[in-house]
Amino acid sequence: MRAFIPTLTILWVITTPCTEAMHGLYNFGQHDLFYKKNNCKQIPTNLMLCHDIEYTEMRLPNLLGHETMNEVLQQASSWIPLVQKQCHPDTRKFLCSLFAPVCLDDLDEPIQPCRSLCESVRRGCAPLMYSFGFPWPEMFECDRFPQDNDLCIPPASAENVVPVTKEVPRVCDACKETEENDNEIVDNLCKNDFALKIKVKDIFYVNDDTKIVPEAKSKTIYMMNGVxxxxxxxxxxxLRDGLRCICEEMNDINAAYLVMGQKINGRLVITSLKRWQKGQREFKRISRSIRKIQC
Known part of the structure; x- marks a missing residue:
């Protein structure tokens, strides 16, 4: 399961839960899913992608074929980084029209996004996704959606465009830029339980935290008792609270990173994350400092 790392922010990267969600894709124009009784469900507060949009009740099954709220929560969280990246002001509206479609008791047919809404968001976000190696997913192909009409969700007019987020997401504490001399680097290492040079294999979102699985060939640079x-x-x-903060430092899933952290309640928690750039002065200093470290 790959994701955009919040460059997010990484992006914080979009992962392939994007592709995994396709297994239940609703075949637009056919109504097999809606032979089942459609229930209006309150949008839960932990559905962070959509919990404070203009409406409060959503359909299940949704337009992606998810039949339970747990499915929706699992798949929707992977798209929060794309919204945070603000590649288009209607990104959230488009995604929520699929993951949490509005539910009206007196309307049997689902309300779909208009094709123009999809095309507008695709123009803004697809290039960004491609830059991270992720194509615009099949489940979002715009020709699946109806031409603009009174019963689909249109894009915002130019006069009514609003910010994608109410406020700029805060930078994750572990990802804040710092200028450190040799002594400060050693001091930082001594405050932590481990230091690793890694490349990212997979990224997942668990509750509000980001779970990062490094490639197997990650290198241990420093390890204290306890690890x-x-x-x-x-x-x-x-990375604690990774869905609520951004990490511009981690904007390339193919890059190498220096991560430091502490073992807390059995988890290896990242306290510092830096892009590893071979030959860069800062990392030459880090290498020198590690060789002479005495905590």
Whole structure:
């Protein structure tokens, strides 16, 4: 399961839950899903993608074929980084029209996004997704959606465009830029339980946290008592509150990163994350500092 890392922000990266959601894709124009009784459900507060939009009740099954709220919550969280990236002001409206379609008791047919809404969001966001190696997913192909009419959701008019988010997301504490001299680098290492040079294999979202699985060839740079070889054999790293903050530093899933952190309640929690750039002065200093480290 790959995602945009919030460059997010990474993006915080969009992952392929985008592709996994396709298994239940509603075949627009046919109504097999809606032979089942459609229930109006209150949009839960933990559906962060859509919980404070203009309406409060959504349909299940939704337009992507998700039949339970757990399915919706799992799949929708992977798209929050794209909304945070603000590639188009209607990104959230478009995604919520599919993941949490508006539910009206007196209307049997689902209200779909208009084709023009899809095309507008695709023009704004597809290039960004391609830059991270992710094509515009088949489940969002715009010709699946109806031409503009009174019963589909249109794009916002130019006069009514509103910001995608109410406020600029805060930068994750672990991703804040810092200028450190050799002594400060050593001091930072000594405050942490491990330092690793990693490349990212997979990213998941668990509740509000980001779960990062490094590639198997990640290199241990520094390890204190409390962190064991077993911890690092199948390394899983956690960025706390990763769905509520951005990490511009981590904007390329193919890059190498230096991560430092602490073992907290059995988890390896990231406290510092930097892009590893071979030959860069800062990382030459880090390498020198690690060789002479004495905590």
């Amino acid at each position: 064991t070889e077993l911890d690092l054999k199948r390394t899983v790293l956690w």
